[in-house]
Amino acid sequence: MHPAIQGLLTIIIGVSACIGYFYFSNIFLDKVLFPARGRHAGRNINRANMVRPWLFLFPALAALSLYLAYPVFETLRLSLTDRRLDGAFVGLDNYRQMFSEQKFWEALRNNFLWLLVVPALSTTFGLLVAQLTDRIKWGAVAKSIIFMPMAISFVGASVIWKLVYDARPEGADQIGMLNAVYIFMGGDTSHTWLTIPFWNNFFLMAVLIWIQTGFAMVILSAALRGVPEETIEAAIVDGANPFQIFFKIKMPQIVGTIVVVWTTITITVLKVFDIVFAMTNGQWETQVLANYMYDKLFRASDWGVGSAAAMIIMLLVSPILVWNVRNARKEMK
Amino acid sequence: MDNIAGQKSSLTWAVHFSVIVLVLLWLLPTLGLFVSSFRSADQIASTGWWKSLFAQEQNVVIRAEKPDQQKLIDGLYVIEGNLFAQDGAVEGDVSVWGTSSKDISAYAAGETADLGEKGRLTVEVNGDYRFVNDTEFAGSRGQRVFLTATTPPSFSFTNYKHVLSKDSGTSSMSKAFFNTLTVSIPSTIIPILIAAFAAYALAWMDFPGRALLIAFVVGLLVVPLQLALIPLLKLHLQVGIGKGYLGVWLAHTGFGLPLAIYLLRNYMVGLPKDIIENARVDGATEFQIFVKIILPLSFPALASFAIFQFLWTWNDLLVALVFLIDSSGDTTVMTRQIVELLGSRGGNWEILATAAFVSISVPLCVFFAMQKYLVRGLLAGSVK
Structure with a gap:
C-alpha cells in the first residue's frame, strides 16, 4: 500500500476513532452506566459528572504518560544497567x-x-x-x-x-x-x-x-x-x-x-x-x-x-x- | 521637550539604519541560498551569489578556429565564426578585446585590428569574428583573442528539474518530499483532537486533582525528547510497530500533546463563562457543548497549534531518524536527505541549495500565509 494512502487512512481511522471514543463513551456513561432517570436520577447525574472529566482526559493522559513520563524513569533505569550484560544492574558504571x-x-x-x-x-x-x-x-x-x-x-x-x-x-x-x-x-x-x-x-x-x-x-x-x-x-x-x-x-x-x-x-x-x-x-x-x-x-x-x-x-x-x-x-x- | 524634538531626526535616522542592517543580516543568508539554487554549478563555484544579480565583466581568452578551417572567398583567405560558440562556457557582450596579453583592451568591439602579415581581425559585440588574410594562414593553432565580456545575469530551473526528477539517482528528493508530507499531516491532525478534549476538561470541568494535572502538563512541556528515544524505540520494537510511519505518528502525537493541551487550555479558559453555563442550563450535554460551542470558538488556538505542529514535524530530523528511517531507506524524509547531501556532496552547492529550498519552501508558505496565528500561538504558549 502506498504510504500516502496509508497516511490518509490513518487520519480517517485516527480521527474517527477519537470522535467515536468520545461520543460513545459519553453515551455509555449517560444512558447505560448512570442513566439520569428512575429513582437515583440525581445521584446518577452527579456520578456521571465525576467520571466524565476522566473520559475526556484519558487518551491524552495515556499518551503523555507513555510517551513522556514513562521514558524519564525508563531512561534513568537504563542508565544504571549495561546492555551487553543483558541489562544487568551496574550502578553508576555508565x-x-x-x-x-x-x-x-x-x-x-x-x-x-x-x-x-x-x-x-x-x-x-x-x-x-x-x-x-x-x-x-x-x-x-x-x-x-x-x-x-x-x-x-x-x-x-x-x-x-x-x-x-x-x-x-x-x-x-x-x-x-x-x-x-x-x-x-x-x-x-x-x-x-x-x-x-x-x-x-x-x-x-x-x-x-x-x-x-x-x-x-x-x-x-x-x-x-x-x-x-x-x-x-x-x-x-x-x-x-x-x-x-x-x-x-x-x-x-x-x-x-x-x-x-x-x-x-x-x-x-x-x-x-x-x-x-x-x-x-x-x-x-x-x-x-x-x-x-x-x-x-x-x-x-x-x-x-x-x-x-x-x-x-x-x-x-x-x-x-x-x-x-x-x-x-x-x-x- | 525641546531637547527631544531636536534629537529626533538624527535618532530616527539611526533607528532606520540599524533596522536595515539587522534585516539584511537576517535576510541575506537565505537569499544567498535561494539565488544559488537557480545558478549552475560552475556559476556557483566561480563567483559569489551576490555578483550574479548584476551583469558581470569577465576577462577570457578564446582561440579562434584553427587555420585548417580557412576558406578561400574572392581571393581572400577567411576564418569566420563566433568566439562564444567556440568556447561554450562564456556568453555575453564583447566590450573591448585585444590579441596580446599585454594589451587586452586594445580594440573596441566592431573595430578591425591589423596584425600585419598575420591578417586583419574583426570582432563584433555578439562575439562574431572575421579573420581575413591575403595569403594562406599558417600554423596549427588558432589566433588567441582576449575578450572583456559583459555577462548578463542568468538563472534557470535546471537544478530543480534535476533534483525533483524521479530517475536522477542523486537524491530522490521527490520521494522524500511525499514521505515528509506523509509524516507530518497525520502527526498534525491526530494530536489536536485528543488535546482539545483534554484541554476542555482541564479548563471547564471541576474535579479533584485538576491543578495537579495542569502542573503535570506544564512539567512535561520541557522534558527533552532525547529521553524518550531509547525506551520508546524498545517499546515499539517489542510490540511490533517497529520502525515506520505508525511509530513516527505516535511519537509525534505524544511529543506534541503537552504544548497542544497547554495552548488550548489557556485559550479555552478565556472563553466567556456565560455561554457555557447557559448551554448547560438549556440541557446541553458536555459533549454537545464541546463540539458545538467550544471547538468552533477555539479555532484560532487550534490553528496556532496546527501550524506549530506542522512546522515541527515537517522540519524534524531526530524523531524521523530514530522512529522512521530503517535500513532500506525507502521512508527517508527531506531533512535526512539534505544531511546526507551535506556529508557526501558537501561541495555540490547547486544540488544542496535546491534540495534545501524544496524543503524550506513549504514551511515558508505556511509561515507567510498564517503568520497571524503563529504569533498568537507564541504569545499564548510561552509559559508566563
Missing part, C-alpha cells in the same frame, strides 16, 4: 565511564557556552528589534523578515549558513559571504571557519541565534506594547531621553517576559542537535550533549552511556521545569 571520556567534557563545556551565549544574544537582538521596529512605518515588514527563520528547519538553516561560511582557496573568488566580507575588510586569507577549534562553536551558535531572535522579538514586542502609556508620558514630561525611557521605564516593566523568553530559549539550546549533527557532527571540538548522546546510542550502540547522557540533559532542564511548574501553580491560585 556515568563513571562517561565522565572519563574527553568527548563528554568537551560536549558539556560547549553546552554551557551555548547556554551562555545563545539565550543572551537572541533575547538582546529580539529586544533591540522589537524596540526599534515599534515606531517605524515598515516595522511590520522588518519583523516579518526577522521572524521568518522560525519556519526554517535547523537542517535547512545549517545548509544556508554553510554557504555563508564556505571557503575557497586563497586567490580564488570567495563564494561564502563571511570570507568575502573578511577579505574585503582587509583580511589576509580565507578561513574554513567551522574547523577552527573553540571559535567554531560561535559560528554554530550564530545559526540558532538567527532562528531564535524572531521568537524573542515577537514575545517582547507584545510585552513592550503592553507597557502603560502613562508611565512613558510621565517620563517624557520629566525630561527623560529615549535611552532612559527604554532602560529605566520600559525594561523594568517587562523583566518577567524577558525571563520567560530567556528560559524558553535555554530549553531549546539544551536540546540542540540538528545544527551540530548537520554542520560538523561534533568534529573539531564542537560536540554538544544531544549529539554526543545520539552518537552513543545509534553509532556506538551503547544504550547505557547514551541514557546517562540523556539524564544529564534532563538534569540541566529540571531547574526550569520546577520553576515553570511552580509559576503555573501560583498563577492558578
Whole structure:
C-alpha cells in the first residue's frame, strides 16, 4: 500500500476513532452506566459528572504518560544497567565511564557556552528589534523578515549558513559571504571557519541565534506594547531621553517576559542537535550533549552511556521545569 | 521637550539604519541560498551569489578556429565564426578585446585590428569574428583573442528539474518530499483532537486533582525528547510497530500533546463563562457543548497549534531518524536527505541549495500565509 494512502487512512481511522471514543463513551456513561432517570436520577447525574472529566482526559493522559513520563524513569533505569550484560544492574558504571571520556567534557563545556551565549544574544537582538521596529512605518515588514527563520528547519538553516561560511582557496573568488566580507575588510586569507577549534562553536551558535531572535522579538514586542502609556508620558514630561525611557521605564516593566523568553530559549539550546549533527557532527571540538548522546546510542550502540547522557540533559532542564511548574501553580491560585 | 524634538531626526535616522542592517543580516543568508539554487554549478563555484544579480565583466581568452578551417572567398583567405560558440562556457557582450596579453583592451568591439602579415581581425559585440588574410594562414593553432565580456545575469530551473526528477539517482528528493508530507499531516491532525478534549476538561470541568494535572502538563512541556528515544524505540520494537510511519505518528502525537493541551487550555479558559453555563442550563450535554460551542470558538488556538505542529514535524530530523528511517531507506524524509547531501556532496552547492529550498519552501508558505496565528500561538504558549 502506498504510504500516502496509508497516511490518509490513518487520519480517517485516527480521527474517527477519537470522535467515536468520545461520543460513545459519553453515551455509555449517560444512558447505560448512570442513566439520569428512575429513582437515583440525581445521584446518577452527579456520578456521571465525576467520571466524565476522566473520559475526556484519558487518551491524552495515556499518551503523555507513555510517551513522556514513562521514558524519564525508563531512561534513568537504563542508565544504571549495561546492555551487553543483558541489562544487568551496574550502578553508576555508565556515568563513571562517561565522565572519563574527553568527548563528554568537551560536549558539556560547549553546552554551557551555548547556554551562555545563545539565550543572551537572541533575547538582546529580539529586544533591540522589537524596540526599534515599534515606531517605524515598515516595522511590520522588518519583523516579518526577522521572524521568518522560525519556519526554517535547523537542517535547512545549517545548509544556508554553510554557504555563508564556505571557503575557497586563497586567490580564488570567495563564494561564502563571511570570507568575502573578511577579505574585503582587509583580511589576509580565507578561513574554513567551522574547523577552527573553540571559535567554531560561535559560528554554530550564530545559526540558532538567527532562528531564535524572531521568537524573542515577537514575545517582547507584545510585552513592550503592553507597557502603560502613562508611565512613558510621565517620563517624557520629566525630561527623560529615549535611552532612559527604554532602560529605566520600559525594561523594568517587562523583566518577567524577558525571563520567560530567556528560559524558553535555554530549553531549546539544551536540546540542540540538528545544527551540530548537520554542520560538523561534533568534529573539531564542537560536540554538544544531544549529539554526543545520539552518537552513543545509534553509532556506538551503547544504550547505557547514551541514557546517562540523556539524564544529564534532563538534569540541566529540571531547574526550569520546577520553576515553570511552580509559576503555573501560583498563577492558578 | 525641546531637547527631544531636536534629537529626533538624527535618532530616527539611526533607528532606520540599524533596522536595515539587522534585516539584511537576517535576510541575506537565505537569499544567498535561494539565488544559488537557480545558478549552475560552475556559476556557483566561480563567483559569489551576490555578483550574479548584476551583469558581470569577465576577462577570457578564446582561440579562434584553427587555420585548417580557412576558406578561400574572392581571393581572400577567411576564418569566420563566433568566439562564444567556440568556447561554450562564456556568453555575453564583447566590450573591448585585444590579441596580446599585454594589451587586452586594445580594440573596441566592431573595430578591425591589423596584425600585419598575420591578417586583419574583426570582432563584433555578439562575439562574431572575421579573420581575413591575403595569403594562406599558417600554423596549427588558432589566433588567441582576449575578450572583456559583459555577462548578463542568468538563472534557470535546471537544478530543480534535476533534483525533483524521479530517475536522477542523486537524491530522490521527490520521494522524500511525499514521505515528509506523509509524516507530518497525520502527526498534525491526530494530536489536536485528543488535546482539545483534554484541554476542555482541564479548563471547564471541576474535579479533584485538576491543578495537579495542569502542573503535570506544564512539567512535561520541557522534558527533552532525547529521553524518550531509547525506551520508546524498545517499546515499539517489542510490540511490533517497529520502525515506520505508525511509530513516527505516535511519537509525534505524544511529543506534541503537552504544548497542544497547554495552548488550548489557556485559550479555552478565556472563553466567556456565560455561554457555557447557559448551554448547560438549556440541557446541553458536555459533549454537545464541546463540539458545538467550544471547538468552533477555539479555532484560532487550534490553528496556532496546527501550524506549530506542522512546522515541527515537517522540519524534524531526530524523531524521523530514530522512529522512521530503517535500513532500506525507502521512508527517508527531506531533512535526512539534505544531511546526507551535506556529508557526501558537501561541495555540490547547486544540488544542496535546491534540495534545501524544496524543503524550506513549504514551511515558508505556511509561515507567510498564517503568520497571524503563529504569533498568537507564541504569545499564548510561552509559559508566563
